Amino acid sequence: MTIRFTKDHEWIKLEGDVATVGITDYAQHALGDVVFVEVPEAGKALSQGKDAAVVESVKAASEVYAPVDGTVTEGNAALADEPALVNTDPTGKGWFFKMTLSNPSQLDALMDEEAYKSYVEGL
Amino acid sequence: MGNDAGTAPETLLQTPLHSLHRELGAKMVPFAGYDMPVQYPMGVLKEHLHTRHQAGLFDVSHMGQVRLRGASVEAVIAALEALVPGDVAALAPGRIRYTMFTDAQGGILDDLMVTRFDDHVYVVINAGRKRADLAHMAENLPGVEIEYLGDDAGLLALQGPAAATVMARLVPGAEAMPFMSATTASINGIPVQFSRSGYTGEDGFEISVAARDSEALARLLLAQPEVAPIGLGARDSLRLEAGLCLYGHDIDETTTPIEAGLAWTISKRRRAEGGFLGAAIIQAQLQNGTTRKRVGILPEGRQPAREHTDIQDQDGRVIGQVTSGGFGPTANGPVAMGYVATAQAAVGTPVNLIVRGKPLAAKVAAMPFAPHRYFKG
Structure with a gap:
């Protein structure tokens, strides 16, 4: 299992051929209370750094970007009824979508947990 | 993200x-x-x-607090009424009115609270409009001493x-x-x-x-x-x-008090007498109506529609824009307000909000979205 992080505060966890994507605890804290999430549908092609999902707090809408290229296999349906899962469990039940990777080597350029931690400390 | x-x-x-x-x-x-x-x-x-x-x-504290003094409080009120459509003269000492500074086109330069005290008038203006309002008052309130509390x-x-x-x-x-x-x-x-x-x-x-x-x-x-x-x-x-306007978003120089649904702030006397900047235009709008109106909008579902979202009618024509929108914690859902063509301004009218390129079904709705609970005595 590999978990990697982007500078835009997405996390991606690869298990077998499928990766799960969400936003980090730092990101959910910065956003505040999440009231709406729009996740991509299965089959949607994603490009690294491009819009993949939308997360809205009381105050503002933010884009969630695809950490790598690939294809969505599942969006987290639970977020429709309980968007606050993004706040309460951002790296668990608050995941956004699962995807297959068209270029797994893109993961290597992302930050590991330790690098992300020091990146956030520097913000 | x-x-x-x-x-x-x-x-x-x-x-x-x-x-x-x-x-x-x-x-x-x-x-x-x-x-x-x-x-x-x-x-x-x-x-x-x-x-x-x-x-x-x-x-x-970022808002602007200003005291206006003159030869008499009546003289200050008379001068101020040339700049606002609100009935300041009708205020008893210690009473407050909500009104607006209008311009010669009937547009809104700012909204403000006016309090009459025994010997002066106290106004509270928006933070972002302080400089403009103070200049406007300095230029247009002859014989009035303007004390900005800063x-x-x-x-x-x-x-x-x-x-x-x-x-x-x-x-x-x-x-x-x-x-x-x-x-x-x-x-x-x-x-x-x-x-x-x-x-x-x-x-x-x-x-x-x-x-x-x-x-x-x-x-x-x-x-x-x-x-x-x-x-x-x-x-x-x-x-x-609460359905209350935010200056620079729901009201500005391009909107009049009548379009903004603020006709209730203009008394019978002031409607009849005019005597404020833009009065002719505002009186004509009171008489004949306006081509657009500020309305409440309730999106269906959970997705908020933010400021600048286009509002379309059922045929896909743009009929207005959202001026404030977000999630209402008390309403427990998305709420918004904006301007639409008067023909589509009736409560219950179905509209579409174009959010990230996709139509989001919504209805024109009565405001406030959470009932006012002002003290009634």
Whole structure:
């Protein structure tokens, strides 16, 4: 299992051929209370750094970007009824979508947990 | 993840409560040139609900407080009425009106609260419009001495159903003050001027206090068990649910009071007599109606529609734009307001909001989205 992080505060966890994507605890804290999430549908092609999902707090809408290229296999349906899962469990039940990777080597350029931690400390 | 909330590097002004906000753990953001608390550790959602259920304390010291004096208070009122359509002359001492500075085209230069006192008139103007309003008054209020309180005064708002209980504890009798009235008092030796008014739709008070006393007063209010500090984030969601306009968003120079649904602020006398900037246009609109109107909009489902979202009719024609929109914690769903063509302004009219390129079904809705709970005596 590999978990990697982007500078835009997405996390991606690869298990077998499928990766799960969400936003980090730092990101959910910065956003505040999440009231709406729009996740991509299965089959949607994603490009690294491009819009993949939308997360809205009381105050503002933010884009969630695809950490790598690939294809969505599942969006987290639970977020429709309980968007606050993004706040309460951002790296668990608050995941956004699962995807297959068209270029797994893109993961290597992302930050590991330790690098992300020091990146956030520097913000 | 990203959003478009840019932060421009600039020298920000501070209110007298700045260090208290930091101490309380507020997240600070630039707003109208000030470094202001957008939220405290409680978070926008809970701050909003706390205000609706208990009482919230807001720092609104960034707003402009101005005293107007002249040969007589009547002379000041007569001069001021040339700039606002509100019936200031009808105010008894200690009473307040909500009105607007209009321009020659009937557009809104700012909205403001006007209080008549025995020997002067006190107005509160928006932070972002202070410079423009002060210049406008200096130019157009002959014989009126304009005293801008500036950094010498703080302004606190105590809002919510428990506000009267809290104020009565500090100023016995405050609970009986009529809505839209003002008085002076001393709270633990601190001289204050305060009104029964606010910007949340709830009962509450707005308290003007010398800058040097602001923090002591804020600490005293926050020490009351019902009171929590509330940031600008919840202030915005509260006023949106209450259907109240935010200058620069829901009203500006391109909107008239009539288009904005603020005709209720113009009395029979002022409608008949005119005598304010843009009166001819506003009187004609009162007579003949307007081509567009500010309305409430309720999106179906859970997705909020934000400011600048296009509003389309059922045939895909753009009929207006959202001017304020977000999530209403008390409404427990998305709420918005905006301007639509008058033909589509009836409550219940189905419309589509174009959010990220996709139509979101919505309906024109009555405001407020959370019932006003002003003190009725």
